[in-house]
Amino acid sequence: MSDADSSLAPPAEADLDSVRRLGEAYQRIHTEVGKVIVGQQQVIEEILIAMFAGGHCLLVGVPGLAKTLLIRTLADCLDLSFSRVQFTPDLMPADITGTEVIQEDKTSGTRAFRFLPGPIFANVVLADEINRTPPKTQAALLEAMQEHQVTVGGKRHQLPEPFFVLATQNPIEQEGTYPLPEAQLDRFMFNVQVDYPSEDEEFQIVRQTTADLAPRTSKTLTQQEIGALQHFVRRVPVADHVIRYAMQFTRLTRNRGPEVPDFVKKYVSWGAGPRASQYLVLGAKARAVLHGRPYAGTEDVRAVAAPVLRHRLMTNFNAEAEGIRPDDIVARLAAMIPQDPQSLAPGKSFEPVFKTA
Numbered sequence: 001m002s003d004a005d006s007s008l009a010p011p012a013e014a015d016l017d018s019v020r021r022l023g024e025a026y027q028r029i030h031t032e033v034g035k036v037i038v039g040q041q042q043v044i045e046e047i048l049i050a051m052f053a054g055g056h057c058l059l060v061g062v063p064g065l066a067k068t069l070l071i072r073t074l075a076d077c078l079d080l081s082f083s084r085v086q087f088t089p090d091l092m093p094a095d096i097t098g099t100e101v102i103q104e105d106k107t108s109g110t111r112a113f114r115f116l117p118g119p120i121f122a123n124v125v126l127a128d129e130i131n132r133t134p135p136k137t138q139a140a141l142l143e144a145m146q147e148h149q150v151t152v153g154g155k156r157h158q159l160p161e162p163f164f165v166l167a168t169q170n171p172i173e174q175e176g177t178y179p180l181p182e183a184q185l186d187r188f189m190f191n192v193q194v195d196y197p198s199e200d201e202e203f204q205i206v207r208q209t210t211a212d213l214a215p216r217t218s219k220t221l222t223q224q225e226i227g228a229l230q231h232f233v234r235r236v237p238v239a240d241h242v243i244r245y246a247m248q249f250t251r252l253t254r255n256r257g258p259e260v261p262d263f264v265k266k267y268v269s270w271g272a273g274p275r276a277s278q279y280l281v282l283g284a285k286a287r288a289v290l291h292g293r294p295y296a297g298t299e300d301v302r303a304v305a306a307p308v309l310r311h312r313l314m315t316n317f318n319a320e321a322e323g324i325r326p327d328d329i330v331a332r333l334a335a336m337i338p339q340d341p342q343s344l345a346p347g348k349s350f351e352p353v354f355k356t357a
Helices: 013-034 041-052 067-077 140-147 199-209 223-235 240-251 262-267 274-290 298-309 317-322 326-336
Strands: 057-060 082-086 098-104 111-117 124-128 149-152 155-158 164-169 190-193 268-270
Touching: 013 041, 013 067, 013 223, 013 274, 041 057, 041 067, 041 164, 041 190, 041 223, 041 274, 041 298, 057 067, 067 082, 067 124, 067 164, 098 149, 111 155, 140 149, 140 164, 190 298, 223 274, 240 274, 240 298, 240 326, 262 268, 262 317, 262 326, 274 298, 298 326
Parallel strands: 057 164, 057 190, 082 124, 124 164
Antiparallel strands: 098 111, 149 155
8 A cells, every 4th residue: 555545444344334325325316316307317426426525516507408307306315305496686685594574472462573484494405597686695595505504683593404505507598697606606516517418318308208107206315314424425535645636626727836737827817716625525535435435536536526626717718719618627637637646745746747638
């Protein structure tokens, strides 16, 4: 075992049992969701990785790709309470968090304020078309997403656990929309791209949805089981060189320093912050367990790099003019950053030791 792997101890039998249980649950969830949703395997996997890592997701795709149905089906499969908020220009923060109303005690005649919880008090909150509401209302989600609580009338109200915000956004229609501020985008662990189905998948969708069928899903995991598995994901060991590999992705998106590739300096205005490194490691841990491995590797970091980084890279006019997307930049970084532990040893982490792109 190399020095970089010295932190990896043999997994205990209880941990191996947790890996098996989570892997089995992953397969059951796929089976149940497949009764309603055709295809979108990568989308389902990325959402589940984020959920078991305790993160939130932003789903971006054109209308009609079953984003809302997918989120509702996942909530049903996981035995979680579900709430949908349709974001509109006239939506107010109190419409999401809840508000205080005056209530009269009929026996004594006294009046007092009583808090009425809003739709955010659910395990899975679907923020549908989140960019259609003004920043004032968008900001109502910030405290909930970060602290899992809301503050109304000077009092804190804890949200139910587990708590996930799954937001949808239409990338085409921009009239009457409000771009999400960077601070809020950074609260989303993953930016999940929902693409068009293949020809065979679309055939199955049309045949299934135009027949007199009403598929039913079965519960796979309870709230308590999901919470326990979330804690287990954080206990998954990760070697130092894997952490440094994740940090490379984040640090090399910041267009400062001699080690930053020229294409990043050319196309990126602002790079990702430390939260991206945290989510890369957490996502790698969750993905490893879902695939039946009790430890995270560099291949897991590479697999989650795009959904973690694509909404944290602010590209400039040069990138727009040449059709360069954040995914293209992440792909070029993945092709350049070495995966071997020796190249990622302390003191060599950020030297220009890249392979030819």
